[in-house]
Amino acid sequence: MLRYEQRGDAAWLILNRPEVRNALARELVGLLHDGVVRASADPNVRAIVLAGAGPVFCAGADLNQYSVATDRAEVERDAHRLYDLLEALVASPKPVIARVQKAAYAGAFGLLCAADLVVASDDARFSLSEARLGLVAATIGPFVVRALGARHAKALMLLAEPFGAEEALRVGLAQRVVPTDELDNAVDAWLRQLRAGAPGAIADTKAYVQHLAWTPQTPEQQRANAVATIADRRMSAEGQEGMRSFLEKRRPAWNPEQ
Numbered sequence: 001m002l003r004y005e006q007r008g009d010a011a012w013l014i015l016n017r018p019e020v021r022n023a024l025a026r027e028l029v030g031l032l033h034d035g036v037v038r039a040s041a042d043p044n045v046r047a048i049v050l051a052g053a054g055p056v057f058c059a060g061a062d063l064n065q066y067s068v069a070t071d072r073a074e075v076e077r078d079a080h081r082l083y084d085l086l087e088a089l090v091a092s093p094k095p096v097i098a099r100v101q102k103a104a105y106a107g108a109f110g111l112l113c114a115a116d117l118v119v120a121s122d123d124a125r126f127s128l129s130e131a132r133l134g135l136v137a138a139t140i141g142p143f144v145v146r147a148l149g150a151r152h153a154k155a156l157m158l159l160a161e162p163f164g165a166e167e168a169l170r171v172g173l174a175q176r177v178v179p180t181d182e183l184d185n186a187v188d189a190w191l192r193q194l195r196a197g198a199p200g201a202i203a204d205t206k207a208y209v210q211h212l213a214w215t216p217q218t219p220e221q222q223r224a225n226a227v228a229t230i231a232d233r234r235m236s237a238e239g240q241e242g243m244r245s246f247l248e249k250r251r252p253a254w255n256p257e258q
Contacts, residue, residue, distance in 0.1 A: 002031040003053070004038070009046040010191055011039035011094075018054025023062035024107045026078055033085040040092040047194050048092065049187055050111060051099040060106030060129070079139045082107060086143050089114035090210060093203030095194055099187050100124050101180050105162075110140025112173060113147035116206065117190055120165045121180040126173065127162040128153075146213050148172060196255050198238040204229065 003014040013035045015022035022028075032050075039045045052058050069075050089096050089111070098104075098115040105127045112118050112126075120126075128144065130137040137144065137157050144153045148171055156163075168174040178186045194202065208229050211217075217225065233239045238254070245252040 001025070001028050002035060004035050006045065008191075009044060009195070010049055011035070011042065011045045011047075012049045012051055013039070015050075015052040015058055018052075018056070020062065020064075021056040021059035021103070022052040022054065022108075023059050023064075024082075025062040025065050026081060028062075029081050029085055033081070033088055036085065036088040036092055036096075040088070040094055045094055046199060047191055048089075048094050048096045049099055049191075050096065050115060052101065056102040057098075057100040057104050057124070058108035058111070059103055060108050063133075082110070082139050086110055086114040086140065090143070093199075093206065095202055095206070097187055097190055099183050100174070101183060105129050106137065107140060109137075109173075110143050113140065113143040117176075118168075118174040119176045119178060119183060119186040119190070120168055120174040121183060122165050122177050123180065124165045124168070124177075125162045126164075126168050127160060128156045129160045129162075131157060131160040192257055195257055198242055198252065198254050200236065200238045201233060201242075204233060 001016055003016045005012040005014065013032060017023060039048045096115040098112050098118045100118060100120040101124060102121065103125050104112055106129050109126060109128055128137045152171055165174060165177040169177050176186055242252050
């Protein structure tokens, strides 16, 4: 149902239900959450890649399972489970790349909004299709709004219309669009670029941006957070090594690329 593969210093979490277009059954959501937690805690992992086996990244929730909704407590547990997964992606100190081919609908759309970088095939389609099923994209909603902005997120939810990769690029859902056979090369290029950044600095960058986006702050609090963050980084071992390596015209210790 989920393949966890460590490829070098990247943990690949591969949705492995190609016979149902990698639909998100509750078991798969739980396995994804556990995989993110595992990769986040592994010092040998520098990045996490979300991918889908077969021709489609993910068609969204497994409606064969979720259409049964007679037990309120179970329905709420399902929502909590998905929310926990999205929170784990956002909170992970490791950068998360989503590798998307063909389709990412509904719940899968939420995965992209919780990821840090999204590369999509040029024939990929995206949709917040919940309204056409009589539903609301509520569980993924906070992540969609923060990724795309409230006005655009609301329009996508109301219209529930599929759109293509170029539109995903335009609105910031994706950062790169390539032919399907170039997806792995695009992921590899990003992994090389991420290796040039200090692991602690990347983790702190994620945490800093998330704090700005998710936590209400007064201007004074924003200033204090900014000052404390850069002071911590300049005085850190990584910060000192990075600045020394620049002045000495050599690679920093954390970058293995030649």
